[in-house]
Amino acid sequence: MISIKNVNKSYGDHHVLTDINLEVPKSNVIALIGPSGAGKSTLIRTINALETIDSGEIIVDGISIHDKKTNINKARTNIGFVFQSFNLYPFKTALENVTMAPMKVKGLSKEAAEKRGKELLTQLGLGDKFDAYPGRLSGGQQQRVAIARAVAMDPEVMLFDEPTSALDPEMVKEVLDAIRSLADAGMTMVVVTHEMGFAKEICNDIVFMAEGKIVEVAPPSEFFTAPKTVRAQEFLKAVLNH
Amino acid sequence: MSSMSWDWSVVSDNWEVLMLGAWFTIKISFIALIFSLPIGIIVGFGRIAKNPVIRFLAGAYVEIMRGVPLLVLLMWIYIGLGDVVNVETTVAAVIGLATFNGAFLAEIFRAGVQAVPKGQMEAARASGMTSAQAMRYIILPQAVRRIMPPSASQFIMLIKDSSLISVIGGVDLMLKGKNLVATTLKPLEIYTAIAVIYFIMTFVLSLVIRYFEKRMMDKEQ
Numbered sequence: 232m233i234s235i236k237n238v239n240k241s242y243g244d245h246h247v248l249t250d251i252n253l254e255v256p257k258s259n260v261i262a263l264i265g266p267s268g269a270g271k272s273t274l275i276r277t278i279n280a281l282e283t284i285d286s287g288e289i290i291v292d293g294i295s296i297h298d299k300k301t302n303i304n305k306a307r308t309n310i311g312f313v314f315q316s317f318n319l320y321p322f323k324t325a326l327e328n329v330t331m332a333p334m335k336v337k338g339l340s341k342e343a344a345e346k347r348g349k350e351l352l353t354q355l356g357l358g359d360k361f362d363a364y365p366g367r368l369s370g371g372q373q374q375r376v377a378i379a380r381a382v383a384m385d386p387e388v389m390l391f392d393e394p395t396s397a398l399d400p401e402m403v404k405e406v407l408d409a410i411r412s413l414a415d416a417g418m419t420m421v422v423v424t425h426e427m428g429f430a431k432e433i434c435n436d437i438v439f440m441a442e443g444k445i446v447e448v449a450p451p452s453e454f455f456t457a458p459k460t461v462r463a464q465e466f467l468k469a470v471l472n473h
Numbered sequence: 474m475s476s477m478s479w480d481w482s483v484v485s486d487n488w489e490v491l492m493l494g495a496w497f498t499i500k501i502s503f504i505a506l507i508f509s510l511p512i513g514i515i516v517g518f519g520r521i522a523k524n525p526v527i528r529f530l531a532g533a534y535v536e537i538m539r540g541v542p543l544l545v546l547l548m549w550i551y552i553g554l555g556d557v558v559n560v561e562t563t564v565a566a567v568i569g570l571a572t573f574n575g576a577f578l579a580e581i582f583r584a585g586v587q588a589v590p591k592g593q594m595e596a597a598r599a600s601g602m603t604s605a606q607a608m609r610y611i612i613l614p615q616a617v618r619r620i621m622p623p624s625a626s627q628f629i630m631l632i633k634d635s636s637l638i639s640v641i642g643g644v645d646l647m648l649k650g651k652n653l654v655a656t657t658l659k660p661l662e663i664y665t666a667i668a669v670i671y672f673i674m675t676f677v678l679s680l681v682i683r684y685f686e687k688r689m690m691d692k693e694q
Contacts, residue, residue, distance in 0.1 A: 308600070312596075314592060320615075322615055335602060
């Protein structure tokens with residue numbers, strides 16, 4: 232479903248992504264983990280072209296994302312993106328946040344968009360928050376609205392860029408539960424995360440990055456018990472023993 | 474021991490003349506405002522355009538307008554342009570005020586758009602909106618809230634700045650006042666009355682703006 236081939240990107244002399252190759256089959260869930268500055272966020276942002284690449288190719292559902300001939304706006308409707316800082320539209324209600332793109336981009340009628348929007352918000356436990364403005368919602372609620380907003384476009388792929396990093400600890404679970412329910416429904420997903428327990432539980436593969444490179448790819452059962460590379464061993468030692 | 478005593482009768486006797494001037498000031502300020510809005514929008518967006526030539530031209534316009542005194546600009550348009558084509562005072566006044574005010578509005582609009590967090594544009598684009606759609610549905614509605622208060626202050630400045638058109642013969646409140654001073658020889662009374670009239674015009678405007686601002690904020694949440 233997602234195919235990343237020989238992707239490179241640098242800012243001046245600084246190589247942020249070096250020879251990235253990664254395949255994500257349909258309905259698989261991949262966790263991108265690694266120390267900060269490893270290029271995880273940059274990589275996930277190249278998958279829907281929020282970041283450009285210098286060379287290589289990224290194909291999502293058969294469409295070459297960075298090809299100049301590709302209609303990127305159309306391609307993005309198939310790729311849901313959830314930000315660390317939610318980025319909800321503050322002047323729109325929760326429901327309006329969710330119905331905005333289906334109406335303006337896909338041309339859905341207000342009735343159809345609202346019906347679907349209410350369904351999604353209700354599924355995510357926000358059935359009583361349709362008319363609430365983001366400023367009145369907790370971080371966990373805002374992130375669930377953001378997830379509903381992305382899912383409302385019926386994408387084939389969902390990308391999560393540190394979806395729980397900006398949350399208070401007690402709100403992490405509700406957001407992870409929402410992501411888990413999408414995984415259970417067979418959504419293809421890439422998740423940049425520091426939640427090792429979560430990664431272990433729902434991911435098909437762990438992709439470990441450091442210094443702009445993919446260092447190790449392994450199923451969680453192997454990665455967390457017997458990481459092959461020294462770099463991954465050091466990282467796990469640092470994050471798990473505290 | 475000043476022998477001076479205030480004689481307000483010159484004001485009440487000439488009230489109609491002053492009101493005529495005030496009405497002209499209001500009219501010319503509004504007309505200049507209307508023309509300065511598209512200038513402000515075009516130049517403001519030019520300042521953040523992707524094209525470097527457009528960005529340079531818009532930047533140059535703003536810097537020049539900010540650097541040249543309005544009085545000089547008005548003179549230049551009236552005399553300089555008047556040399557080539559026949560420009561009426563009113564037309565020269567509107568051109569001068571609108572181009573000048575447009576540059577300041579451009580900066581306000583630019584700052585308003587840029588003050589919307591980057592994540593808003595990213596969220597809109599990530600959902601498949603074109604940059605024009607994102608601008609229209611997501612960025613501008615938020616920018617307007619930031620643009621309104623400083624634009625209102627700028628309009629108040631415009632009303633006061635418009636007093637300079639009296640030097641090119643604009644029959645505004647200021648010129649009416651100057652003429653009255655020349656005929657009555659009561660400058661203090663006349664200029665005090667003018668100051669009060671300008672203050673009332675701008676203060677009423679301030680109140681109206683504050684009312685709308687408050688209503689907009691209440692609606693928000």
